[in-house]
Amino acid sequence: MRERGTYLPHVKRADAACEASREAPLRVAQCKQGYGIALGYKGFGYKLQKRNDMKAVAKGRHRAKRNLARVRTNGAAKLPRAEKDGVAATGDFDLRCGYVPFARQLEFRNSVAKYRLFGGAAGPGKTNALLFEAIRQAHLYGNEKPVDTLLLRRTFPELEASLVAYFRRDVPRDCYASYNDSKHIVTWLNGSTTRFGHCAHENDIYQYQGAEYLFIGIDELTHFTLKMWQFLTSRNRCPAPNSVPCMAGATNPGNIGHAWVKALWIDRRAPAGMDRPDQYDAKDYAFTRATLKDNPIYADDAQYRRTLEALPTHLRRAFLDGEWDVFAGQYFDVFDRARHTPRAEEIPFEPWWPRWLSIDWGFEHPSAVLWHTASPNGTVITYREFVQNHLSPRMLAAAIAERSAGERISSVYLSPDAFAQRTADDTIAAQLGRGLELEGLPRPDPADDDRVGGWMLMYELLAQDRWIVTQNCAGLIESLPVLTRDEANIEDVLKYEGDDVADAARYGLKSRMEPGRMPLALRNAERITAVDATSRAIWMRKLEAEARRGAGTHGVPAPRRWRL
Ligand SMILES: Nc1ncnc2c1ncn2[C@@H]1O[C@H](COP(=O)(O)OP(=O)(O)O)[C@@H](O)[C@H]1O
Ligand SMILES: [Mg+2]
Numbered sequence: 251m252r253e254r255g256t257y258l259p260h261v262k263r264a265d266a267a268c269e270a271s272r273e274a275p276l277r278v279a280q281c282k283q284g285y286g287i288a289l290g291y292k293g294f295g296y297k298l299q300k301r302n303d304m305k306a307v308a309k310g311r312h313r314a315k316r317n318l319a320r321v322r323t324n325g326a327a328k329l330p331r332a333e334k335d336g337v338a339a340t341g342d343f344d345l346r347c348g349y350v351p352f353a354r355q356l357e358f359r360n361s362v363a364k365y366r367l368f369g370g371a372a373g374p375g376k377t378n379a380l381l382f383e384a385i386r387q388a389h390l391y392g393n394e395k396p397v398d399t400l401l402l403r404r405t406f407p408e409l410e411a412s413l414v415a416y417f418r419r420d421v422p423r424d425c426y427a428s429y430n431d432s433k434h435i436v437t438w439l440n441g442s443t444t445r446f447g448h449c450a451h452e453n454d455i456y457q458y459q460g461a462e463y464l465f466i467g468i469d470e471l472t473h474f475t476l477k478m479w480q481f482l483t484s485r486n487r488c489p490a491p492n493s494v495p496c497m498a499g500a501t502n503p504g505n506i507g508h509a510w511v512k513a514l515w516i517d518r519r520a521p522a523g524m525d526r527p528d529q530y531d532a533k534d535y536a537f538t539r540a541t542l543k544d545n546p547i548y549a550d551d552a553q554y555r556r557t558l559e560a561l562p563t564h565l566r567r568a569f570l571d572g573e574w575d576v577f578a579g580q581y582f583d584v585f586d587r588a589r590h591t592p593r594a595e596e597i598p599f600e601p602w603w604p605r606w607l608s609i610d611w612g613f614e615h616p617s618a619v620l621w622h623t624a625s626p627n628g629t630v631i632t633y634r635e636f637v638q639n640h641l642s643p644r645m646l647a648a649a650i651a652e653r654s655a656g657e658r659i660s661s662v663y664l665s666p667d668a669f670a671q672r673t674a675d676d677t678i679a680a681q682l683g684r685g686l687e688l689e690g691l692p693r694p695d696p697a698d699d700d701r702v703g704g705w706m707l708m709y710e711l712l713a714q715d716r717w718i719v720t721q722n723c724a725g726l727i728e729s730l731p732v733l734t735r736d737e738a739n740i741e742d743v744l745k746y747e748g749d750d751v752a753d754a755a756r757y758g759l760k761s762r763m764e765p766g767r768m769p770l771a772l773r774n775a776e777r778i779t780a781v782d783a784t785s786r787a788i789w790m791r792k793l794e795a796e797a798r799r800g801a802g803t804h805g806v807p808a809p810r811r812w813r814l
Pocket of ligand 1 (some may be wrong): 348349350351352355371372373374375376377378379416545547
């Protein structure tokens with residue numbers, strides 16, 4: 251197998267040495283390691299001979315002449331691929347497009363990991379590096395068989411303004427055979443292609459179902475979901491002999507995909523929601539971290555630097571230094587590990603402090619349980635967590651009891667959906683409640699599910715140092731900094747795979763400290779005693795109609811358990 255980039259320096263020298271025009275029949279150049287001879291026609295394929303092997307030179311010369319004749323009669327698209335030494339061609343491309351990779355871009359290019367990430371600050375040349383990587387890959391293995399490559403951005407306007415714009419600006423017309431403007435597909439001179447694509451909605455990703463791509467590059471990877479990434483990995487294969495399919499992302503920290511991208515490349519572990527997490531192999535993932543300093547154009551631009559330095563602290567840390575713990579769109583930008591996450595041993599727990607639990611129920615998704623207490627000065631301390639999926643309500647109750655041994659728990663707040671969700675003839679809440687009661691713990695109350703109010707309360711408590719989370723609550727500490735604002739509802743937090751433990755925290759704080767009014771559906775559910783589904787549905791509709799008329803709710807006492 252050919253090693254990537256082995257011949258690149260020689261080829262560059264060869265190219266620089268010969269000012270051959272497109273029409274020049276042959277090019278001969280001297281390499282450091284003896285004579286290297288570049289044969290062929292600029293743009294139409296040439297081959298670098300490593301040694302001064304006259305037989306090979308003659309063969310190459312013959313092929314080059316034949317190719318020129320073919321190009322003249324059929325056009326460049328019909329050029330046989332066998333002539334193209336991809337590595338050499340790439341060197342050619344870089345020079346012809348005026349692309350001389352910066353040191354950090356070269357580091358990214360030279361990484362041989364299956365999944366690469368070029369991440370960090372704004373402006374080090376991540377998008378550009380990705381574009382030229384796709385071009386390089388399209389020429390690396392196209393010798394025997396043309397290969398397809400794909401470059402993606404989440405939305406079409408973003409795609410046009412970045413990757414497509416750079417392609418139009420930087421890649422000269424004579425470097426490719428054609429560009430299909432409506433399909434956004436470039437066909438290179440060796441027949442390989444690069445497709446510029448986007449997928450605004452999660453299901454748009456299936457438009458790539460039928461295809462195979464040797465290389466898939468995703469710009470602003472954190473705008474994509476883990477599901478999209480996983481699907482694309484299944485499209486990353488190539489029938490060309492000796493080819494090594496690979497993928498790469500370029501991104502700033504932040505946004506919806508922040509958590510899974512950070513898990514795969516920064517924390518080096520399988521993210522929540524990953525299919526077959528046991529198959530995660532850290533060796534497949536390589537991260538090239540770049541900061542603004544890595545792009546000399548911007549590093550020397552005092553004006554641009556000043557603009558970035560004027561940003562609020564957390565954005566500055568993300569955009570200037572490529573910090574992964576802070577980023578634009580982050581909800582809990584006040585969360586500071588140093589300030590909010592003491593070690594449990596530092597807390598002088600007293601047995602008489604009030605203690606309560608909050609639970610976000612899940613079966614396929616994990617159930618997340620948090621234990622909270624409040625010190626006499628009113629600081630809430632979340633001091634234990636338990637997160638696990640595939641536990642029945644009974645098993646969950648037993649696991650909670652085991653961990654609460656010797657503690658007096660005053661209340662348990664459970665996600666409201668568990669009061670509506672039924673298995674056999676009972677709700678999850680009732681089954682869990684029986685289990686907890688058997689263990690001497692209180693039955694659960696429906697948690698206050700006011701999302702916006704809950705997140706705001708958590709934010710305020712953190713800002714005022716009135717809520718701390720002990721270091722053993724690893725899941726919660728990990729998820730708080732990655733929660734982002736929902737652009738559709740800027741006051742809310744965007745849901746993401748793995749946010750269960752943050753939801754549990756919200757239930758625990760909001761239900762205890764600022765209990766709101768129970769949602770109508772829940773209030774009604776508690777008032778209906780009928781067990782069979784049809785009667786329940788009839789009653790539910792009746793009560794909803796009453797509520798709409800504004801009648802019927804008078805005189806009905808609020809459920810006992812809702813009162814604190
Ligand atoms: N190797 C390079 N040589 C010259 N200009 C470059 C190089 N890499 C990037 N640039 C230019 O720097 C600017 C920022 O690059 P870009 O790829 O958009 O950065 P990022 O995606 O990291 O924000 C662009 O105008 C780009 O063309
Ligand atoms: Mg970019």
